[in-house]
Amino acid sequence: MTVIMDRRSVLLAAGALIVTFGVVPERARAQTAAPQKSVSPDRVEGFLAIDHDGKVTVYSGKVDLGTGVRTALTQIVAEELDVPMSQVAIIEGDTALTPDQGTTSGSYSIERGGMQLRRAAATARQALLRKAAADLEVELSSVLVQDGVVRASNGQEIPIGQLVSGDSLAIDVDPNAPEKRVSEYTIVGKPVARLDIPQKVNGRFTYMQDFKLPGMLHGRVIRPSGIGSKLISYEESSISDIPGIVRVVRLGNFLGVVAETEWSAVKAAQQLTVTWSRWEGLPDQTQLWEHVRNTRIVHDDVLSNVGSSASAMAVTPRKLSATYDFAIQTHGSIGPSCAVASFSEGAVTCWTASQATHNLRKQLAAMLELSDAKVRCVYVEGAGCYGRNGHEDAAADAALLARAVGSPVRVQWMRADEHGWDPKGPPTLLDMRAGINQGHELVAWESELFIPQGGPTLVELVGAGLAGLKDLSQLSPGGVLNDLAIPYTFPNVKTTAHRLESTPLKPSWIRSPGRLQNTFANESFMDEIAAELHADPLEYRLEHLDDRRGNELLERLATLSNWRARPQPDRSAHVVTGRGLAYVKYELVRTYVGAVAEVRINRKTGEIAVQRFYIAHDCGQIVNPDGLRNQIEGCIVQTVSRVLKEEVTFDHAMVTSLDWATYPILTFPEVPDVVIDLIDRPNEPPWGGGEPACAVVPAAIGNAIFEATGARLRSMPFTPAKVKPALNWL
Amino acid sequence: MAATVLNVNGRMESVTIADPDTPLLYVLRNELGLRGPRFGCGLGQCGACTVLIDGEAARSCVTPLSSVGASNVVTLEGLGSDADPHPLQQAFIDEQAVQCGYCINGMIMQSAALLRRKAKPSDQEIKQELANNLCRCGTHLRIVRAVRRAAGL
């Protein structure tokens, strides 16, 4: 069901408390003027509306990126207000309607977004109870809500819809409003079936790529042959045989074509003769790591500094050092980015699958030189994006083309646009050092991370850059430094991040950004140390953790995986097997994950098969255990793909891995089993589950390969081309 | 421009398309308003656009309209409905075998073709059948379970 707010009912509702539910064709939705509604995250009516029938509308700035969080957020609100889930609908990421709750990323949708909703709902519940107590002339303590009805102990009842009037929810969110007791939960904590799945399996779901407006035209972009190439000329006559071409649009180096039909736009973009200037500014990919190491460091961030690692290191008789690298990777959404933009009376509405519609609105406003008030971005779910992929860029493309032709335009990126031009996970290099004293104890740990200076908060829009228009790109230190500091209790530790002036391809986040790379190095290096000290990797970690939940998690992982200290396995066979372990406390402040990987390696071919992953997972209170399992399975499978296969390739001009043949991902026959132990802690705050489990995957696999073969793999991805020489070298 | 008549989901549909090379995918989506088949790559590499043509799984993104002729085209919508879902659709719901769901059309259509050929496939056969259908969300394990469930295994 598509839930809309129609204009008439909004106006009737005076103060936007009351919305009408209904299934309305998209075109009606498109013509809906932006209603006046509070979008303040400090106000209950920013997040919630209740109509006279007791139907609840949730306005969520956090969006469902195909993760199931829509269902989980609905559970949280339904639970806290004590209404049936069927009575709750949710509107996501509409800059005119939903509060700015920040980018949907970092596994924060429940941890932060969900808790904002919970507090708003708890405040609303109190307000409704107070109103009911007053109306019924009873004590506040004698009323409660059940199934959308307020009941008094004397038997009187009022449905909550009847308690709502013009401004009853126009109140501040009270952070101290009493929350429902966990022991009374009936919805949170249950494996509620996802709300979107029936429509997704029968072709009724509206993805961004399905969204249409009346009179909408089809746009395609034609990107430069080299990242920095200039547009010299194009010949419109080269597409004169294609029917229905509306316009070729050029703005500086931005080039696009708009046509009446989608196929004409596709063909025209392929067929148009374009001359670009030669540009060869990318470094030699075979020298990528030298390039990274030689890039100017703009500043250092010290993430942890315990004791004095330098003085300890100076006197340790035994030292270990290793360098880890992690390839450039792409998001690889199965559905390439798409957006629709429509101008009317000097204002633009953009339908987008952006994970940050409020930020996108500001960027589009800057690019179009409009005030923010003239730009509305409306979230429509796309294919999974796993970070900031091309959706925002497609939105900019659509806006530029729609403005040029004066009609609504849909831009659908082609596969090569997505693989070539979505921003990439940057190349990451880590130097690790450890000092071991005479007593066989690790006394010093040092790491140095080489990472671009900003993961951007606002990634520069491709279209704005090519067209030479304004943009609001903005650097933020971002979370990529997280988990460089370690959870272990060594006496001297120093972890430093070197922020690099530049990186070859435009960077952004991909699921578990930074944490994944840092945990790969840390947990692989822990394994190297344990091996050096002839210690069992599990025992060694337990000895150096001072964290009750962490210890418990590792013990449950050991039980789940039937972990045993193993004698060195037979490494002479043609096919060998191994097990590897890795652990993370996400960002050192939240979700705990431990993994054991089982792998099989063909020593002749260097092929690795990941057969099974055991995962122990503690993210506090679990809102929906099946949704959480689905996310964890996804984390494991996707990251196994990144570990075994994925690397963006480029020549001096441009990305060359432009399709699934040149950027292969894991296929069905290669997918491991995943066995999960969820540790539920209903009385703890809920933490994120959308990405922490990714972080343990690379080291668990690398450590298993080491156990099986004695070869230590430190360069991602672990392709046969890298594994074979590592094996031969033994 | 001549009208082309297509047999889609058991109905004869007439469409007027200027270019006979137009891939079937765009005709289904834009002329007939179907949303099951999805654009993923346009290269025959990912499976998001899969439909059944005379019972065989076909990549509609690389199937020119001119080659379809009188063949029987079935899309996700034609497989079943809300009220009466196909066993595969029901099994995907029962197993919650969806994350973003963008690939799921292809997974269901490809599996439908498999189950027509072989009512009780092994896990190995299911995985082999789906080897050229890509899922980026990592929903594979659930998808295999759903196909197995639909086959009554």
Ligand code: FES
């Ligand atoms: S869209 Fe047809 S195979 Fe990818």
Ligand code: FES
């Ligand atoms: S469920 Fe998202 S691509 Fe498969």
